[in-house]
Amino acid sequence: MQLDFSGKVALVTGAASGIGEAVARQLAAGGAQVVVADLHRDAAEQVASSIGAQARARQLDVSDADAVRQLVDATVAEYGGLHLAVNNAGIGGASQDTADYPLEEWHRVLGVNLHGVFYSMKYEIAAMLAGGGGAIVNMASILGSNGWAGSTAYVAAKHALVGMTKTAALEYSARGLRINAVGPGFIDTPLLAGMDRAAYDGLVALHPAGRLGKAAEVAALTCFLLSAQASFITGSYHLVDGGFSAR
Template structure:
């Protein structure tokens, strides 16, 4: 039997495209009501419209703590509770060596990819406690465990997401909330769409399975962690990387 999210309410940030879109669609297909949150309201509205009555769109900039609080309020007002949160919103940032990395690029990547996850959890956790518990899945990356040249801000942020996840998991383990993180490898999403096809082929070859991952594959892992089937799993960092980090 597939995971059953009937009667449960989920928030998915970055839900207007890529991995977030795949997560929102899969959770809804398995019974959840979903608040599709994205900085791109048009993308969120498209996904929510395709899902139908079980979804609502919400415009959010996760780098703004008040916006994250408003997002959680919107989910509770629309659907009555909060059970699942997928903190997926993220940006890529500049590509420069550490000694030349632009300060504004550092600030923007950390604001979205690290502080944004904290702001979301800070808003989500009290709402989940009021609902009797829940599950949070934070989107990290393979770069939450390895380095990658010319990506110091992204790597630092994703390492931080893994650490925050473990900390929150310890704090809330006996209060009915599980907190886990997922580390995708390089996934075929809009973040990579502008790259040269030859470069993408080369990146795909770095994965032992010989290709880029798919958003739907990551969504399956997220749904498992969000479901009651993962009831003994918290504080974990699980990879969906085609074997990239096994090399």
């Protein structure tokens, strides 16, 4: 099914690789103008260049509220509006038991994975309402509904992100704005490139599908939720996890 995003302007954070890149490419393939936002400017520019004239690269640290505001404002000024957003930027953080978890890591992970999504929604929502509505997808994780030993900050942020998504959806659904969350399982992205084979196989074994997911599979669901085909879907948390959460 080819989704039609003609005439739409989309902002994707963390779009220089992995899931974010796949989302940006699928949105552009559907006709959207896409802002490829990422902390890593060079990588974002490579992605935007490979997509073509429909994409613009922008450097963005989502943990900086003013930087997020400026990017949303600049997007509206350049394109005349903002209709779609995918808040995908995120980091993993340290692996430590809760009592030993470093305070600086706690603040760093929540600064990106939770505060960054709040900042993004705060300014995206205002821009979308000014234009008559739109759709937002927040990238959660299977750890938005499950625990994972050693990842207290990441798990806390993703659980909170799901709750924040549901709350915002209740607040704005009657005003033409849909907001959903997607929860990927472990996805085969460049982030796993340095993992040893035993650890990789251990992750695969957690998924009844017998493999890790692909970024394009997460992007396909994300883009569907952004599309007019999903017009009655809001406030939901959708898993793409190969059966991980069904155990």
